[in-house]
Amino acid sequence: MLLNSISLTHFRSFPKSHFDFDGQTIAISGLNGSGKTNLLEAIYLLASAKSFRADVEEEMIQETQEVGHVKGKLYSHDHEKKEIEIVLTRGQVGGEKVSRKKFYVNGVSKQVTNFVGNLKAVIFGPWDLDLITGSPGLRRRYLDSVLIQTDREYHRALISYEKGLRQRNKLLEDIREKGASRHQLIFWNKLLIKNGNYLTNKREEFLSFLNLFKPFLNWQLSFLSRYDRSSISETRLQQYSQEEVAAGVTLVGPHRDNVEFFLERDDHNIDLSKFSSRGEQRLGVLWLKLSELEFLASSQESRPDRPVLLLDDIFSELDHRHRELVITTIGKQQTFITGADDHLFPNFNSKIQLIRL
Ligand SMILES: Nc1ncnc2c1ncn2[C@@H]1O[C@H](COP(=O)(O)OP(=O)(O)O)[C@@H](O)[C@H]1O
Ligand SMILES: [Mg+2]
Incomplete structure (x- = not known):
């Protein structure tokens, strides 16, 4: 390209x-x-x-x-x-x-x-250190920015999920405030489960790709990601149904996902956001960005561009x-x-x- x-x-x-x-x-x-x-x-x-x-x-x-x-x-x-x-x-x-x-x-x-x-495109700048040290929301946004470029269906699912989430949250609030019927939840539950699972699976694929990618060959340095997913299903929604109405927001689903990054060591893995030096964090970001580049390059649609x-x-x-x-x-x-x-x-x-x- x-x-x-x-x-x-x-x-x-x-x-x-x-x-x-x-x-x-x-x-x-x-x-x-x-x-x-x-x-x-x-x-x-x-x-x-x-x-x-x-x-x-x-x-x-x-x-x-x-x-x-x-x-x-x-x-x-x-x-x-x-x-x-x-x-x-x-x-x-x-x-x-x-x-x-x-x-x-x-x-x-x-x-x-x-x-x-x-x-x-892949963009890499000093602000990317925030991907390691910043809030989970930044990392979710990052995953989305990568996956929408390789997968049109992901993009559609994301837009639909975000819209559905706003509607469902509004409904939860109406149930709490105005005694609206819970019946309408069924529709939004289905929509969020269908799209949410698609997002989760694709995020999982990307993060697994990262874990196999080792740009620092022979350098005794390797990084890992761990996907801390918030799965969404009928059972999980059931489980949180009381709390959700009380809170007026949807409590499970990929909008609650997190990702953690680790530096791999023989005996244990070190949490990059907590126990590593600035320099190690920078290399972690470099690993992330180089992996992202190869992920986009290897995606079906874009080959050989x-x-x-x-x-x-x-x-x-x-x-x-x-x-x-x-x-x-x-x-x-x-x-x-x-x-x-x-x-x-x-x-x-x-x-x-x-x-x-
Ligand atoms: N919407 C805008 N309208 C006009 N100027 C803007 C706007 N947004 C940013 N700038 C100007 O762009 C400049 C920053 O450009 P930037 O690309 O960050 O510079 P650098 O070369 O340091 O990377 C600043 O002078 C800022 O005021
Ligand atoms: Mg600049």
Whole structure:
């Protein structure tokens, strides 16, 4: 998979910019605040239809503007060309209500589930340490961002599950507050069980893949993930039915999942979030990201198109050995690397394109 060019209009700090990418490796340099992360965010947006950092997605639209555009030209392994575009709004244009996000492939409007997956991408930056140390919600969101790119059905199930969850929670509240009938729960239970189990199974598949992936060959370092799943079934829902009405929220299901990461040792495994050094945590994230890259590359639909790799300011934080490991990986697919200064980029053997912001 190659991203040939990207055009940004009123996206973050870019009023109107166009970038052509002619190389396999693209180094982007610029001072702090020059827009390096913004540019990678735009590329990742084309892949996942979401910002990897903004909770409020309209923050991606340039200040004072109503509409932002990101358009990318893709070139796939089988010489297929595609133009994909996202249009962002704040929900209103010229006083009229419009959708916040619209998706186009070759100029034709698409649903989000048919948009995601055209471009596959892995993004890796200093914030990813939060995947180890942060809340379970971050890790769930991470799993989703990977799996929606490889599996359209996962994306559909996720959207349906999240909608159903909101409805079911509302109903639980109505049962508690207004004495609404429990009968309607049957419908939502079925919907959540069906979609929830799909999500759980796919999350399980990805996490099992991680556990088999050992990028640090011969380095006596290996990591493990443990899936702490909250299964959803009739029996489990039955079991929690009293508490759920009292709480007014659904207490079991993949929205309550967690994942833990461990550093493998001969006699015992060390919980990365609690008992390991910052350096070990960084390597844990590196393992996670390299595994994710191979997972996306090996997924049925994308073969033989490898995902694009987006590396934001990561070299300063790695020791030379792990820099080498990343550098070896860089040549395998189109890779975008940012750094504050040209001399911070590692020495590559391959030809690189330098973009100065
Ligand atoms: N919605 C927005 N509108 C205008 N400018 C923005 C918006 N969001 C972020 N910026 C600006 O983008 C800059 C940060 O860009 P960033 O890509 O993070 O820089 P860096 O090169 O350090 O990675 C800041 O100056 C910030 O004010
Ligand atoms: Mg940055």
